[in-house]
Amino acid sequence: MNVESKIQNPESKIIYNYLLSGGDLLAVSHFSPDGDAIGSLIAFSGMLDQLGVEHLTAIADVLPEKYSFLPGFDRIRKFDIQDSTFKIPCNRLVILDAGALPRIGSARSCIGKGTKVLNIDHHYSGPCYGDINIITHEASATAEILYDLCEEFSIEITEQIAYGLFVGILTDTGRFRFSNTSSKALAICADLISKGVNPGWVTENVYYNLQFENVQALARALSTIECHLDGLICIVSLDREKDVNDTEGFVEYASSITGVALAAFIREIEDKVYKISLRSRCSVDVAEVAAKFGGGGHLKAAGFRYLGAKEDLIKNLVDELAWNITAHKITRGSKFIERTALQPDDEHIEF
Numbered sequence: 115m116n117v118e119s120k121i122q123n124p125e126s127k128i129i130y131n132y133l134l135s136g137g138d139l140l141a142v143s144h145f146s147p148d149g150d151a152i153g154s155l156i157a158f159s160g161m162l163d164q165l166g167v168e169h170l171t172a173i174a175d176v177l178p179e180k181y182s183f184l185p186g187f188d189r190i191r192k193f194d195i196q197d198s199t200f201k202i203p204c205n206r207l208v209i210l211d212a213g214a215l216p217r218i219g220s221a222r223s224c225i226g227k228g229t230k231v232l233n234i235d236h237h238y239s240g241p242c243y244g245d246i247n248i249i250t251h252e253a254s255a256t257a258e259i260l261y262d263l264c265e266e267f268s269i270e271i272t273e274q275i276a277y278g279l280f281v282g283i284l285t286d287t288g289r290f291r292f293s294n295t296s297s298k299a300l301a302i303c304a305d306l307i308s309k310g311v312n313p314g315w316v317t318e319n320v321y322y323n324l325q326f327e328n329v330q331a332l333a334r335a336l337s338t339i340e341c342h343l344d345g346l347i348c349i350v351s352l353d354r355e356k357d358v359n360d361t362e363g364f365v366e367y368a369s370s371i372t373g374v375a376l377a378a379f380i381r382e383i384e385d386k387v388y389k390i391s392l393r394s395r396c397s398v399d400v401a402e403v404a405a406k407f408g409g410g411g412h413l414k415a416a417g418f419r420y421l422g423a424k425e426d427l428i429k430n431l432v433d434e435l436a437w438n439i440t441a442h443k444i445t446r447g448s449k450f451i452e453r454t455a456l457q458p459d460d461e462h463i464e465f
């Protein structure tokens with residue numbers, strides 16, 4: 115029996131036929147790529163290899179070095195319109211993990227009249243911008259959707275595919291702590307480990323391989339730590355610096371202090387322009403708080419930009435956070451930490 119006739123899901127059959135339909139194929143993911151963007155792209159590339167489909171993979175951005183340990187990482191190119199390797203427009207464009215078309219940046223220029231777009235994603239925000247769309251909200255990561263496709267297409271999970279998928283799920287679940295950490299996500303990871311993934315090695319590379327400059331920046335940020343309203347609000351900030359390129363997770367030092375209900379990390383990105391990340395561990399919706407400052411996000415993780423003096427920003431922000439805490443009757447010592455936390459996925463907060 116051939117593979118196609120074994121595929122149960124009609125949606126998967128369409129994808130299978132699309133992939134084997136011929137013509138050039140470019141697979142891309144979103145700019146500011148995270149572990150799921152890079153891992154999914156590497157895994158998908160390995161899947162296409164096995165299907166015998168010639169293809170290119172690219173991202174229209176700088177690739178973070180910390181993922182360079184992944185087998186197959188070198189095959190991802192930086193997308194460049196000037197680069198004649200890329201066919202513009204292309205026949206087929208596969209877009210992974212991008213909730214909206216602008217998220218692929220300049221790779222959009224590959225889309226012409228005849229281009230067939232396949233969109234594979236798990237974000238809520240996503241309008242179905244592809245000609246074919248496979249949007250699975252329940253999936254913890256795009257990598258999880260690709261794992262299912264491997265099964266359906268009888269694709270053998272090679273080392274490259276296994277590591278790509280594992281990194282996608284590991285990072286999109288925040289190391290298995292966000293609410294999308296499902297039994298299915300863990301079962302897939304268990305299977306990937308049985309296929310040779312070394313989870314400790316992955317975690318070391320992704321999370322414990324920090325640039326010295328970034329740790330120094332963390333030290334400076336933490337030295338600014340201030341608490342308000344009986345320790346319920348905690349704020350850290352970092353003034354503008356050249357060498358710092360990764361402040362991911364800084365806000366979590368403020369939000370993980372015992373007794374803190376709302377936390378903020380303020381980073382100066384240009385002279386007197388600030389990017390603020392908010393976190394809630396209580397019933398206060400920080401997306402609403404962010405919206406008052408012109409930003410947005412999720413219930414538990416949101417953000418906004420601010421132009422002006424830092425002192426004014428801190429005063430206005432603390433006032434707003436304090437007002438919310440009081441409105442929600444949260445006091446020091448009350449058990450406010452909620453059992454379910456939404457996925458703090460900064461990457462997809464547009465503000």
Ligand SMILES: [Mn+2]
Pocket residue numbers: 150151211236254255256286
């Ligand atoms: Mn993702």
